Amino acid sequence: HSIIYKKEVTSTQEVAHELARNGAEEGTVVVAETQQKGKGRLNREWHSPSGTGLWFSLILRPDVIPQKAPQLTLLTAVAVTEGIMEATGIQAQIKWPNDILIDDKKTAGILTEMQSEPDRVQAVIIGIGLNINQQAEHFPAELLTKATSLALENDGTTFQRADVISAILKRIEQWYFHFLQYGFKEIRKRWESLAVTIGKEITAVTMTKTVSGLAEGITEDGVLLLKKQDGTTEYIYSADID
Ligand code: BTN
Structure with a gap:
């Protein structure tokens, strides 16, 4: 698969959409050092400063109806959570539908977008934003109670971003092949076991x-x-x- 690395983009989602429209193969990943117009869910802005986090988008082409696409968001949340725990040893949890929390503060978000015809999905673009090496002074004061980074949860000690993305991509690949072969059942169970939302x-x-x-x-x-x-x-x- 290709991993496309860009120094600066508007949004890796936009780049990935364009590549998918031009036929890019499943598994293509676009990573950027910084995004000028990082997009969050519900039209929010996603702050993507240079060098501190991971901002990337993945193209998938599952042969499913559009209604099944949300399952891929939950699959990704499971993979990101597991990848973080594997690469850093830090305990992470999922807040429905797709925020990844550490110590009740958001450290990553997932944005799933589709290119689809009425009855079939052409491509699913999954965007992942993960705060890794930001220190407290990198966050606006009002965000500090709600947001965090892996380094902040590790006494300020930073991580290699490459280790984290590689753990996450490996997990996404494993769970995605599992999904194509066996469906969503196991992923749903795993999601529920990692979620803070359930039972509250x-x-x-x-x-x-x-x-x-x-x-x-x-x-x-x-x-x-x-x-x-x-x-x-x-x-x-x-x-x-x-
Ligand atoms: C959210 O929690 O609101 C979702 C945030 C998703 C941010 C990522 S960063 C990489 C990709 N490109 C974007 O413009 N957004 C996603």
Whole structure:
């Protein structure tokens, strides 16, 4: 597979989309030292300073219907969490749908985008942003209670970014082949065992409403199940979780 390294891009997502439209093969990875317009979920900005983190996008071409694509986000969350733990020995967890937390603070995020026709996926572009070597002074003060980096969780001692990305890509590859062969079942179990969200009382803020309840688990499709006080279950497809 090719790994394309760029010093500076608008967003590795944009570069990967363009490559995919031009037929780039599955497994192509675009890594950038810095992004001028890093994209987060829900149109948020993703801060991507030079040299401190990993900002990369991966092209996959699974033969699935678009509804199955969210499973790949959860698969990636599992792989990133495991890759971090393997490369650094630091305990990491997943917050639904796809934030990676250390000590309850966000250290990585995943953004999944699709190129699809109505009935089939042409390409899935999975973007991963991971804070690695930032020190406290690199974060805006208001972010410090919510965000962290691997180095900050390691008494300030930095890591080799190459070791971390290689552990993560290896895990993504393993789980992706598992997914193509056996489906989502094992990945769902692994996701639930790594997730902080499950078994807790949470509040989900969706586009249209705010719902509180007990996070019971995720469905086979990666939808979050929220059991409300009145005993009914709400299906949460997309939300911010508090
Ligand atoms: C989130 O938590 O909101 C998702 C953040 C995803 C950021 C990564 S960095 C590499 C790739 N390129 C982008 O512009 N965004 C993703």
